Amino acid sequence: FACQRLRTVYSHPSLLRTEDAAEGQPRTELVDAMVCAVPNDRYSRGRRAMIVGYARDMARTLGSAFDVLRPGAQLVYVVGNSAHGTGSTAFVIAADLLLADLAIRAGFDVERVEVARSLRRRQLVESRFLRESVVFARRPLQP
Secondary structure (H helix, E strand, O other): OOOHHHOOOOOOOOOOOOOOOOOOOOOOHHHHHHHHHOOOOOOOOHHHHHHHHHHHHHHHHHHHHHHHHHOEEEEEEEEEEEOOOOOOHHHEEEEEHHHHHHHHHOOOOOEEHHHHHHHOOOEEEEEOOOEEEEEEEEOOOOO
């Protein structure tokens, strides 16, 4: 089970991979801004690594999707934002916006991001950004 867990998407700070997720990874302005926004506490290192690792894994996934889709094909995916921490260290990762940015970088035209529903994960984290969204993208007809 441990080996399988290490092969899954880097989507939680408890997933401690042996490699440093920040090493040698292409960074975007949005990823850097999210990493900088993580409050400093005892979990900040793992949370920062999670953001970078998640962005890396999802960039690979979106790149693979781009490669197999025909020009003009539509890509639609559902993504939920996540809440971390409590009190003064609480923050939300806007995964919907992050993945839309990564889809654009993979070559897709992002047509729209629609909020499907609001999420309530924890009593202590209330945010209008805690949501589940549907992202509509398309592989362009021309490269």
